[in-house]
Amino acid sequence: MPSLSNLSLRTLKWGSTALLAASFCSTAWAQTPREAWHDALADGYATLATSTADLDQAVTSYCATPSAERRQALETAWAQAFDSWQAVRFVDFGPIEQDNLAWQFQFWPDAKNTVARKVNLWLGSEQSIGVEQLKADSVAVKGFPALEYLLFDPLASKAQPLPEERACELVTAISSLLQYNATQLQEQWQAFRPHYLGTEQFQNTTVLAAMHGLDILRNKRLAAPMGLEGKPRRNPYISDAWRSEHSLAGIRASLVGLQQYFLPGLRQLLSSEEGAELVERLDQQLTATVARLERQSADMQTLLADDDGYRNLQLIFIEVDKLNQLLSGNIASELGIIRGFNSSDGD
Known part of the structure; x- marks a missing residue:
């Protein structure tokens, strides 16, 4: 995962660049705590946006031309995107509070197995599947756990195994919505900067x-x-x-x-x-x-x-x-x- 770019300035060589390096380092360390936090978390949200885009692409590739290699690539992409969410999951204020966005990324805990029930309802119905339809439904079918169920749970395979058409339609809609939410979150965090730094x-x-x-x-x-x-x-x-x-x-x-x-x-x-x-x-x-x-x-x-x-x-x-x-x-x-x-x- 990316780290704060200004920290890399400490690796500048001394000599003719010593004065410039010292100036840059002084500027970096002159950041306020909130400036440092905002910049670091901006990196985290950018990583989340990139990894969910990679996941969405992996879904598209697998459903278009299924193979064992593309299935493995899809599962790896899910894990990488999930980890990028875990890295910023502790942030419970700001844009993530809007529209139950944290729950849209990860509905958990799920004591009543709601994720499995909601996904199976979609797999067994004849309703058209797309991002707009998912937006109107429960958070339980919108995030990483719903994708995890479709990718890893044998019960999902019994209902409608990937890469059958309806399962692929649902996986594609979920991954597209995840990417959309991650991109929105990244943009909203940048827009949140003046309020965050000023409060x-x-x-x-x-x-x-x-x-x-x-x-x-x-x-x-x-x-x-x-x-x-x-x-x-x-x-x-x-x-x-x-x-x-x-x-x-x-x-x-x-x-x-x-x-x-x-x-x-x-x-x-x-x-x-x-x-x-x-x-x-x-x-x-x-x-x-x-x-x-x-x-x-x-x-x-x-x-x-x-x-x-x-x-x-x-x-x-x-x-x-x-x-x-x-x-x-x-x-x-x-x-x-x-x-x-x-x-x-x-x-």
């Missing part, structure tokens, strides 16, 4: 968004399937992206997103010696947690199936818990921020 409260709002996102990751996306939150039993089917066995990869993408899109502004905000040390600790803990996730070759469902796998999940949970303690504890205290209820917390 002091967005400083705390951005930190709170990262806190809420990490809290949901810890409690809902990891602890709940492990039986540590809610019902005390292991249940991989309440994790997100379980059908594609992409639950832990999605968690990793969220942590990488915090590192790339949230840390730049936090470094600007906590510029004192003590604050800088806290940010460095958070950065190091994010790196360690991502590395542990990368070492896991199996996903949530497999790891929950036996005690050895569960112990690996416990080690991941411990790393994520350290992140929570750092951000919602030490760093929030340093900033004088108290975590409150957030609508994205769910039930």
